[in-house]
Ligand SMILES: CC(=O)SCCNC(=O)CCNC(=O)[C@H](O)C(C)(C)COP(=O)(O)OP(=O)(O)OC[C@H]1O[C@@H](n2cnc3c(N)ncnc32)[C@H](O)[C@@H]1OP(=O)(O)O
C-alpha cells in the first residue's frame with residue numbers, strides 16, 4: 001500500500017465552498033460481474049484530520065440515494081449534509097477528533113463513475129452498458145480510497161440501509177482493515193419483499209417512454225415520471241403506518257372537501273408527489289436501477305457457502321448493530337440473525353433495538369437513542385483501540 005505523503009484533508013465543514021474531491025486510481029476496479037471498470041473515479045469528502053498514526057479514520061457509507069456530502073451542505077440541493085446532526089466539530093462523531101471519509105458509491109450519479117458517466121469505448125454515456133455493480137464492488141473501490149490515504153486500519157465503518165450492507169461487507173471481506181463497525185437498519189441479504197419493491201420501482205422507470213432502453217441521455221430526455229413513481233413507492237417503505245397516520249391521517253390537502261377526481265385530495269398524496277418530484281431533480285434513473293440491483297444481489301451468507309457465521313469467522317472486529325422497531329424494510333429480525341451469526345463466530349457484538357414509529361429512515365433523523373448508542377460504542381471502541389483523543 002503506497003501511503004500518500006500529502007494527505008488531502010478537505011475540511012468541507014469549515015469551507016462549504018470547497019470543491020468535491022475525486023479519486024481516480026491507476027488500477028482498474030475488479031467487478032463481481034467478471035469484468036473491470038477502467039478508468040473509474042470516486043467522489044468523496046473528508047472532515048477533520050488524520051492523526052500521525054493514521055488510526056483515527058472513520059468511513060461513513062451512504063444509503064441508496066445518498067452521497068458523500070455527509071457533514072456539509074449538499075451543493076446540488078443546498079440542504080445540510082445528510083448526517084450533519086451526527087458528524088461535525090464537537091458532535092457525536094467529533095471531527096476535531098476523528099478523520100471522517102465519505103465517498104459516493106460506484107454506480108451512483110453524484111460524482112463517482114456510474115451509468116451516466118462517459119463510456120471510454122464509445123464516448124457516450126454508459127447507460128446499461130455499465131456492468132452490474134455489487135455491494136462488494138463498491139467496497140473494493142472504497143478500499144482503494146482508504147489505501148490512497150495510507151490507512152492500514154479504519155477505526156470504524158458505519159452506515160445505514162445500503163450503507164449498512166457495505167459496512168457488513170467491509171467486516172466480512174476486509175476484517176483486518178476495520179477495528180469496529182456499526183451497521184444500522186440493514187440486513188445480511190435483501191429479502192424477497194424488498195426485491196419486490198425494488199422491481200416495482202425499476203419497472204416504473206423502464207415503462208416511462210422517456211427511458212429509451214436506458215439511452216435517454218442520447219435523446220436529451222430523462223424518465224422523470226417513472227423515476228418519481230419509483231421513489232413514491234419506495235418512500236412509503238422508508239416510513240411506517242403509525243408515522244403516516246400521525247403526520248397525515250386522512251387529512252385533506254388545501255381543501256375542505258373531496259373533489260371527486262384524481263387530484264391530490266389527501267395530504268399523503270401531495271406529500272408523496274413532492275417526494276417523487278424532488279427526487280428526480282437530484283438523481284439519475286439508470287443509477288437507481290443499478291443501485292437497487294446492487295442491494296438485491298447482496299447476500300452475505302450465500303457468498304460464504306450458505307452459512308452467515310462463516311462470513312465472520314475469526315473476526316477481531318467489534319460490532320454494534322442497531323435496528324428500529326417500526327422498520328418493516330429491515331425489521332429487527334434481520335439484525336438479530338446477524339447477531340446470532342456473530343455469536344456463533346465468537347465475535348464481539350452488541351445490539352440495540354430502538355423504539356420509534358419513524359420507520360426505516362429513522363437513522364437519518366435526530367434520534368437521541370441512536371445517537372446515544374453510537375456515542376457509547378465509539379467511546380468504548382476508542383478506549384479499546386487506545387486512541388488518545
Ligand atoms: C443515508 C443517506 O445517504 S441520505 C439519503 C438521501 N436522503 C433521503 O433519502 C431523505 C429522504 N427521506 C426523507 O425525506 C424522509 O422523509 C425522512 C424520514 C428522512 C425525513 O423525515 P422528516 O424530516 O420527518 O421530513 P418529512 O418526511 O416530513 O418530509 C419533509 C418534506 O415533505 C414536504 N411535505 C410535508 N408535507 C407535505 C404535503 N402535505 N404536501 C407536500 N409536501 C409536503 C415538506 O415540505 C418537506 O419538503 P422538503 O424536504 O423539500 O423541504
Ligand SMILES: N[C@@H](CCO)C(=O)O
Nearest residue numbers: 063064065066161238
Ligand atoms: N431514504 C434513504 C434510505 C433508503 O434505504 C435513501 O434514499 O437513501
